[in-house]
Amino acid sequence: MSITRSLLTSVALLPLLAACQVYTGKPEGPPAATRLQGQVQVENGQLVFMPCQEQRRFVLLNGEAGTVEREARQLARDGQSSLFADLAGQLGGSQGKGSDGSFGVSQVYRLQGEGLGCDDLNFKRLTLRASGNEPFWQLEVGSKGLVLNRPEHEPLALPYLEEQLPDGRLNFSSEANGQRLDLWVAPQRCVDDMSGAVNHLSAELRLDGQVMRGCAHFGGARN
Structure with missing residues (x-):
């Protein structure tokens, strides 16, 4: 093989080698869940979640949000209007006026209508x-x-x-x-x-x- 042909072959292989070095073969996994504690209340037919010691407000969506709503309504029937929630899920974009975003609930750790809630220092x-x-x-x-x-x-x-x-x-x-x-x-x-x-x-x-x-x-x- 001539020197010229060898050089041409080497140049042609460079893009393939570069591509092999860039591709890792490891797809990105789902983002980690965020765990938050706060108060839940129903506003205009939506569940609104307010984290402890914060002014932000998130609309609860999807996943276990239905569980939160069902339990919230049951506790309300028992005369407990303020509901403390310990939840995990994915934070998302704004859901319109009066909201700082959404919270797609994937795990319900705790829901209660009485107790220390956000004031539980321990x-x-x-x-x-x-x-x-x-x-x-x-x-x-x-x-x-x-x-x-x-x-x-x-x-x-x-x-x-x-x-x-x-x-x-x-x-x-x-x-x-x-x-x-x-x-x-x-x-x-x-x-x-x-x-x-x-x-x-x-x-x-x-x-x-x-x-x-x-x-x-x-x-x-x-x-």
Whole structure:
């Protein structure tokens, strides 16, 4: 082959080599979901969401927005006009006058008509919070351990082990001070039978052989 022909062949291959270097073969995935807490109310037939400590207003759309609307109307029938929501989804463009954008809901963590809501200062430090009734109990899990609160008992603070199980289930266990504690949670819609609050996890607490059931939700330290 002549030198001229070799040079021409090399020049012809350059665009193909450049194309191979540019193409990565990795398609872009969907944008990460945004988790927000705030107040929900119905305005002109639309659900409007206002994040905590903000002036922005988002119209709830698609996905789990229907769930939010159904639960909001049920809580309203129970006499609770102000609804706190802990949601995750995609933020979108403006939905018209009086709106700063849309919020396509993909996950409902919690909906409640009573409680601390936006004023819950401990929420962002929590991994998980679970509670139940008859008898009442509340368990909070954080980076420094878990704390079990019950009426007529001193708060019980314990170290714990966390185990991830199939189907999104979790187990938090502790054996200290002569006591055995297990908290089992599963991704299942759960309604508090006293307040009507909706949570995205069901819970079962086992303490020294006693079984107590309730609901749970992730704190701000866990999505």
